Amino acid sequence: xxxxxxxxxxxxxxxxxxxxxxxxxxxxxxxxxxxxxxxxxxxxxxxxxxxxxxxxxxxxxxxxxxxxxxxxxxxxxxxxxxxxxxxxxxxxxxxxxxxxxxxxxxxxxxxxxxxxxxxxxxxxxxxxxxxxxxxxxxxxxxxxxxxxxxxxxxxxxxxxxxxxxxxxxxxxxxxxxxxxxxxxxxxxxxxxxxxxxxxxxxxxxxxxxxxxxxxxxxxxxxxxxxxxxxxxxxxxxxxxxxxxxxxxxxxxxxxxxxxxxxxxxxxxxxxxxxxxxxxxxxxxxxxxxxx
Amino acid sequence: xxxxxxxxxxxxxxxxxxxxxxxxxxxxxxxxxxxxxxxxxxxxxxxxxxxxxxxxxxxxxxxxxxxxxxxxxxxxxxxxxxxxxxxxxxxxxxxxxxxxxxxxxxxxxxxxxxxxxxxxxxxxxxxxxxxxxxxxxxxxxxxxxxxxxxxxxxxxxxxxxxxxxxxxxxxxxxxxxxxxxxxxxxxxxxxxxxxxxxxxxxxxxxxxx
Amino acid sequence: xxxxxxxxxxxxxxxxxxxxxxxxxxxxxxxxxxxxxxxxxxxxxxxxxxxxxxxxxxxxxxxxxxxxxxxxxxxxxxxxxxxxxxxxxxxxxxxxxxxxxxxxxxxxxxxxxxxxxxxxxxxxxxxxxxxxxxxxxxxxxxxxxxxxxxxxxxxxxxxxxxxxxxxxxxxxxxxxxxxxxxxxxxxxxxxxxxxxxxxxxxxxx
Numbered sequence: 001x002x003x004x005x006x007x008x009x010x011x012x013x014x015x016x017x018x019x020x021x022x023x024x025x026x027x028x029x030x031x032x033x034x035x036x037x038x039x040x041x042x043x044x045x046x047x048x049x050x051x052x053x054x055x056x057x058x059x060x061x062x063x064x065x066x067x068x069x070x071x072x073x074x075x076x077x078x079x080x081x082x083x084x085x086x087x088x089x090x091x092x093x094x095x096x097x098x099x100x101x102x103x104x105x106x107x108x109x110x111x112x113x114x115x116x117x118x119x120x121x122x123x124x125x126x127x128x129x130x131x132x133x134x135x136x137x138x139x140x141x142x143x144x145x146x147x148x149x150x151x152x153x154x155x156x157x158x159x160x161x162x163x164x165x166x167x168x169x170x171x172x173x174x175x176x177x178x179x180x181x182x183x184x185x186x187x188x189x190x191x192x193x194x195x196x197x198x199x200x201x202x203x204x205x206x207x208x209x210x211x212x213x214x215x216x217x218x219x220x221x222x223x224x225x226x227x228x229x230x231x232x233x234x235x236x237x238x239x240x241x242x243x244x245x246x247x248x249x250x251x252x253x254x255x256x257x258x259x260x261x262x263x264x265x266x267x268x269x270x271x272x273x274x275x276x277x278x279x280x281x282x283x284x285x286x287x288x289x290x291x
Numbered sequence: 292x293x294x295x296x297x298x299x300x301x302x303x304x305x306x307x308x309x310x311x312x313x314x315x316x317x318x319x320x321x322x323x324x325x326x327x328x329x330x331x332x333x334x335x336x337x338x339x340x341x342x343x344x345x346x347x348x349x350x351x352x353x354x355x356x357x358x359x360x361x362x363x364x365x366x367x368x369x370x371x372x373x374x375x376x377x378x379x380x381x382x383x384x385x386x387x388x389x390x391x392x393x394x395x396x397x398x399x400x401x402x403x404x405x406x407x408x409x410x411x412x413x414x415x416x417x418x419x420x421x422x423x424x425x426x427x428x429x430x431x432x433x434x435x436x437x438x439x440x441x442x443x444x445x446x447x448x449x450x451x452x453x454x455x456x457x458x459x460x461x462x463x464x465x466x467x468x469x470x471x472x473x474x475x476x477x478x479x480x481x482x483x484x485x486x487x488x489x490x491x492x493x494x495x496x497x498x499x500x
Numbered sequence: 501x502x503x504x505x506x507x508x509x510x511x512x513x514x515x516x517x518x519x520x521x522x523x524x525x526x527x528x529x530x531x532x533x534x535x536x537x538x539x540x541x542x543x544x545x546x547x548x549x550x551x552x553x554x555x556x557x558x559x560x561x562x563x564x565x566x567x568x569x570x571x572x573x574x575x576x577x578x579x580x581x582x583x584x585x586x587x588x589x590x591x592x593x594x595x596x597x598x599x600x601x602x603x604x605x606x607x608x609x610x611x612x613x614x615x616x617x618x619x620x621x622x623x624x625x626x627x628x629x630x631x632x633x634x635x636x637x638x639x640x641x642x643x644x645x646x647x648x649x650x651x652x653x654x655x656x657x658x659x660x661x662x663x664x665x666x667x668x669x670x671x672x673x674x675x676x677x678x679x680x681x682x683x684x685x686x687x688x689x690x691x692x693x694x695x696x697x698x699x700x701x702x703x704x705x
Contacts, residue, residue, distance in 0.1 A: 189399070209469065217413070259485075303603065327576070330577060335587070365543060368539070388702055437674055439677075466674045
C-alpha cells in the first residue's frame with residue numbers, strides 16, 4: 001500500500017488530537033490577531049448606540065440553550081452591557097422555550113453584577129418563559145402585562161417602574177433575538193410584519209447565511225453571526241470605551257483562525273491523496289489492459 | 292495557574308471529560324453522562340413549566356379571585372391531549388391539534404406571504420436607487436439574475452433545454468456558492484462550540500488562561 | 501364524525517384567523533386577542549405532555565424488561581425526579597441554578613462540541629472535489645473559512661470584503677430564491693391544512 005493510500009486511512013483520533021491542539025494552544029498563548037468589524041454588526045451596534053435613557057426599551061430575547069452557548073452568550077452579554085452602559089432600559093426575555101431561561105438568567109446575573117449602580121425594575125427587568133412560541137410573540141404585540149403577568153421572580157409587571165407606559169411593541173425601540181434556532185423568522189413574521197417593531201438578530205454561524213436576505217431587504221436592522229460576530233461587537237464596544245467584560249469571543253478568535261487553517265489543510269490533503277491514489281489506480285488499470 | 296476549588300466547577304469539568312471520552316470510543320462513562328443530561332434537562336423543563344405556566348396561568352386564574360372561568364374551555368381542549376395515554380380515547384387529541392394547527396395555518400398565510408415572499412421579491416427589483424455606482428449596479432444585477440436562476444433551477448415541471456436549461460445551470464452555480472458559504476459558516480459554528488468548552492476547562496477549571 | 505369534525509374545526513378557526521388579519525374592527529381584534537393570548541398559549545403548554553410520555557414510556561419499558569443499558573435508564577429517571585424536586589423544594593433557588601449552570605449546561609455544551617471533531621474528520625475523509633460543482637462549493641467554503649476569521653484579514657486586507665461580497669450578493673441571491681420557494685411551499689401547506697387535504701398532523705385513527 002502506497003504512502004497516500006495509508007495516509008487516507010489515517011486513524012481519525014489523530015485528527016481529533018490535531019483539532020484539540022490548535023484550539024488549546026492559542027487559548028494558553030494568544031496570538032492577538034486584530035478583529036475587523038463588518039457591516040451587519042456595525043449596523044446593529046450603531047442602531048443601539050443611537051438609543052439612550054429616554055428611548056423605549058430594548059428587548060433582548062434569549063433564544064439559545066447550552067448547545068450554542070459559546071457563540072451566543074458573548075453576544076447576549078455584549079448587548080446587555082451596551083444597553084446598560086448607555087442607560088437604555090432593557091427587557092431581558094427568557095425565551096420561547098423552557099431550556100433558554102437558564103441561559104438568560106446566567107447572562108443577566110453575570111452582567112448585572114458588573115453594573116451595581118443599575119437597579120432591577122428601573123433599568124432592567126427579567127421576564128420568564130411562557131409556552132406558546134408564536135402565540136407569545138403575537139401576544140406581546142397586544143399587551144406585555146397580560147402576556148406575562150409577573151416577571152421571572154414573581155413580581156407583577158404593573159409594579160415594575162421601567163414597564164409603566166410600556167404596553168406592547170409600539171413602546172419598544174428594538175427587539176434583538178439572540179437565537180440558536182430559527183426563531184428570528186418568527187419574530188420577523190409575527191412581530192415585525194404584524195406590529196412593525198424593529199428586529200435585530202444575533203445568531204449562530206449556521207443560521208447567518210440565510211439571514212443576509214433579510215438584512216438586504218431591511219427587515220433586520222443588523223446582525224451578529226457566529227463567534228466572529230460577537231468578537232466584532234466586543235471590538236466595537238472596546239473602541240468606544242464601553243466595558244466589555246472578559247471578551248470571551250475575542251479570546252476564541254485565534255483558536256478559530258488556526259482551526260480553520262487546519263481544516264482547510266485537511267481538505268486539501270484529503271483531496272490531494274484522493275486524486276493521487278485515483279490516478280495511480282487508473283494507470284495500473286491501463287497497464288493491466290495492455291498485458 | 293490556580294486550579295478551581297469549587298466543587299461545582301469540578302463537577303462540570305468531570306462531566307465534560309466524561310463526554311469527551313467518547314472521542315476515544317463509546318464507553319459507560321459517556322453513556323452515564325448522556326443519561327444524566329437527559330434526565331436533568333427534562334426535570335428542568337418540568338420545573339420551569341410548573342412555576343412559569345401552571346401556577347400563574349392555569350391554577351391562579353381559575354382558583355384564585357378574580358376567577359377567569361372562560362379559561363375552562365381552552366383548558367378542556369388542552370386536557371384532551373391526555374387522550375394520547377389511552378388507546379380507547381386517543382382520538383380526542385385530534386381536536387386540540389386541529390384547533391392549534393388549523394388556527395396557525397390561517398394566521399401564518401398572510402404573514403408568510405408578506406415577510407418571506409413579497410418583501411423579498413420587492414428587495415430584488417432593479418430600482419434606480421440601486422444604480423448609484425458601478426459596483427452597486429453590478430451587485431443589483433447579479434442579485435436579480437441569481438434569484439431568477441435559482442428559482443428556475445428549482446422548477447422541475449419543465450424540461451431543461453435551450454434557454455431554460457442554461458438558466459438552471461447558472462442557478463446551480465449560485466446555489467453551490469451559497470452552499471459553500473453555508474458550509475464554511477457551519478465549520479465556524481462547530482469549532483466555536485469546542486472553543487467554548489476548552490475555555491471553560493483551561494480558564495475556569497485549571498486557571499491557566 | 502370523529503374524522504370530519506376536527507377537519508371542520510381546522511378550517512373554521514384557520515379561516516377565521518386568516519380573515520381576521522384584514523378586518524381592523526375592534527371585535528375582530530378582541531377575537532384575535534382571546535384566541536392568541538388564551539387558547540393557543542394554553543393548548544400549546546399541554547403538548548409538553550408528549551415529551552413526558554415518550555420519555556417515561558421508553559425508559560420504564562427498558563427497566564421493566566431489564567434490556568441492555570437499563571441501569572442508565574434508571575439513572576435518567578432518577579435525574580428527572582432529582583431535578584424536579586430540587587426546583588420545587590428550593591423554589592428555583594441557587595442550588596437549582598447551580599444544577600443548571602454546572603451540570604446541564606456543560607453536558608449539553610460538550611455534547612455539541614463533539615461535532616467540531618467530527619467535522620474535521622469528515623473534512624479529511626469525505627469532502628471531495630469530484631466535479632465542477634463540488635469544486636466550486638469547496639473553493640467558496642475555503643474562501644469563507646479564511647476570510648471570516650482574523651487570519652484572513654492578516655493574510656490579505658481584501659479578504660473580509662471578498663467574503664462579505666460573497667455573502668451579500670451570490671450567496672444571498674440563492675438563499676433568497678430558496679427562501680421564496682420554501683415560503684410558497686409553506687403557504688401551500690397551510691392552505692392544505694385549512695382545507696383538510698393535509699391531515700397527517702392529526703395522526704392515525
